[in-house]
Amino acid sequence: MKDVDLNLLPALDALLREGSVTRAARRLGLSFSAMSRTLSRLRETTGDPLLVRAGRRLVPTPHAIALRDRVHLLTDQVHAVLQPATTDLDTSSLDLTFTIRAGGGFVEMLSTVVVEAIAHAAPRVRLRFTPRLDGDPMPLREGPVDLEISKRGTTAPEMRRQFLMHDRYMGVARSGHPLVTGGKVTPKRYAACRHVASSHLGDFSEAVDDALEELGLSRAVQVVVPGYPDAMQVAANSDLIALVPRSSLGNAFMKDRAASLGLCSFDIPVRMPEILISALWHPRVDADPAQRWLRQVVISVCKSAYPET
Secondary structure, eight states: OTTOOTTHHHHHHHHHHHSOHHHHHHHHTOOHHHHHHHHHHHHHHHTSOOEEEETTEEEEOHHHHHHHHHHHHHHHHHHHHTSOOOOOOOGGGOOOEEEEEEOHHHHHHHHHHHHHHHHHHOTTOEEEEEEOOSOOOHHHHHSSOSEEEESSOOOOTTOEEEEEEEEOEEEEEETTOHHHHSSOOOHHHHHHSEEEEEOTTOOSOOHHHHHHHHTTOOOEEEEEESSHHHHHHHHHTSSOEEEEEGGGGOOSSSTTHHHHTTEEEEEOSSOOOOEEEEEEEOGGGTTOHHHHHHHHHHHHHHHHHSTTO
């Protein structure tokens, strides 16, 4: 806006509000001569006298009267835009839609608690849960996704990350399965069973296969399902063994998930890497009060669900 001097806007507002060069100068902390020069510039810019002499006082022209309320509103808006971002947030009047990208396990185990916590504080907020099909950072960068809950996360270096909890893999089988009733679960006995794998990409291999390979063992995966909840359902109704995160078996809000399905859990008899669950978001929303509040709710729910982490 090379031809527009926005410094003239608050000066015009003060002149039209006060109807006096002296009082307008005092209001803005300027000298009388500086305000007089500014009034001259305003007259030249608008092509209107704005304030004209009527006896010992100045009165506004019709054009100035027509501008007065608009100029005052614009001045307030400019000041509001150029102020530091506020940290105050009235969640009761918040009217937004947040999109959370997460795996099916999170949605099944914790989405209800997240929804309840948000609905209690912000009844007009809407939540959209979308599956994490890949590590593409663009939805976080461009805005379609506000927050991601992930054990891997995107490789984009600029992403902010907040650790949520530790997790580890467990095995589950139907109650009475020979693997859990026939003595100690050894790598050889585990590998000899038939298995159901969880993969939204349709992969037949999981993290445990690398560990078994180091021992010269392999397993037969007969079924692949999209997520851990699906794998638990299959295991509960068949002789297949499922590999799931310990968090899928229950938490402070949903205890004995495995028992409710008629499943028994057991430690995987090989060394496997620990699972680290984190929340990720883009720096562009880092300071936004509403986004910060959303993150605080999700983090609080995870900490409450798995306090030992």
